[in-house]
Amino acid sequence: MSGLPRGQSPAPLRRFGLPRFAGVRPEVPARPVLSVSGVVRRPVQIELAELLALPGRREQVGDLHCVTTWSATDLLWGGVPFRAAHEVLAARVRPHPECAWVTFTGLDGYRSCLPLADALAEDVLLADRLDGVPLTGEQGAPVRLVAPAHYGYKNVRHVCAVEYRLSYDPGSAGPLAHRRGRVEREERSPVLPGWVWRRLWRSLLPRVRRRYDHDARGETRLT
Ligand SMILES: Nc1nc2c(c(=O)[nH]1)N[C@H]1C(S)=C(S)[C@@H](COP(=O)(O)O)O[C@H]1N2
Numbered sequence: 001m002s003g004l005p006r007g008q009s010p011a012p013l014r015r016f017g018l019p020r021f022a023g024v025r026p027e028v029p030a031r032p033v034l035s036v037s038g039v040v041r042r043p044v045q046i047e048l049a050e051l052l053a054l055p056g057r058r059e060q061v062g063d064l065h066c067v068t069t070w071s072a073t074d075l076l077w078g079g080v081p082f083r084a085a086h087e088v089l090a091a092r093v094r095p096h097p098e099c100a101w102v103t104f105t106g107l108d109g110y111r112s113c114l115p116l117a118d119a120l121a122e123d124v125l126l127a128d129r130l131d132g133v134p135l136t137g138e139q140g141a142p143v144r145l146v147a148p149a150h151y152g153y154k155n156v157r158h159v160c161a162v163e164y165r166l167s168y169d170p171g172s173a174g175p176l177a178h179r180r181g182r183v184e185r186e187e188r189s190p191v192l193p194g195w196v197w198r199r200l201w202r203s204l205l206p207r208v209r210r211r212y213d214h215d216a217r218g219e220t221r222l223t
Pocket residue numbers: 013014015016017018021065066067105106107108109110138139140151152153154155156157158
């Protein structure tokens with residue numbers, strides 16, 4: 001028995017995601033900007049460097065659990081808690097008081113939504129470092145969302161936009177995404193119990209892995 005959550009097996013961290021994003025390798029801008037929009041008084045664009053220089057930067061060790069049943073363990077992330085970034089952003093954009101959801105978008109166009117309360121947990125980071133060095137393009141540069149209590153599909157790589165929302169947004173995984181996606185409760189996908197999805201997702205894993213590995217042999221490297 002491993003110490004992993006039910007249905008998960010250990011694997012190294014390798015680029016992975018929805019099949020349709022396998023070939024989308026965004027260029028990382030020299031001066032990355034975060035667009036902040038949604039149900040706000042005043043949308044803004046803010047340089048990521050400003051947010052990454054906020055006090056409260058931390059390093060934390062955690063695991064990344066993909067719904068397709070692989071888990072990368074003992075990842076040493078470094079970054080700024082989203083909560084600290086949110087405090088600064090909220091003061092500038094003034095989200096609607098009933099804002100309850102937040103969507104994160106990556107430079108590849110991938111989107112995923114979390115309850116705002118979940119995103120404000122202490123261990124949710126805008127991470128710019130892994131194992132003490134800056135993220136590579138493969139790993140999700142310039143920053144990736146690290147939400148260790150949530151499945152991998154909530155952990156958006158290459159974050160470039162934050163959208164404050166009144167309601168849930170299905171995001172790129174659409175009806176296959178669970179609204180909350182908590183690993184502890186095995187909220188892999190909606191409606192059916194986690195163990196049913198576990199079997200289905202596990203059976204699809206090799207095909208998706210092949211898709212990403214095939215793409216990794218291509219010439220379009222990020223870094
Ligand atoms: N921008 C972006 N972020 C993403 C994805 C994606 O396709 N694009 N896939 C998600 C999924 S399903 C998983 S399991 C993790 C995988 O992280 P890795 O690519 O570092 O292995 O990234 C998540 N974040």
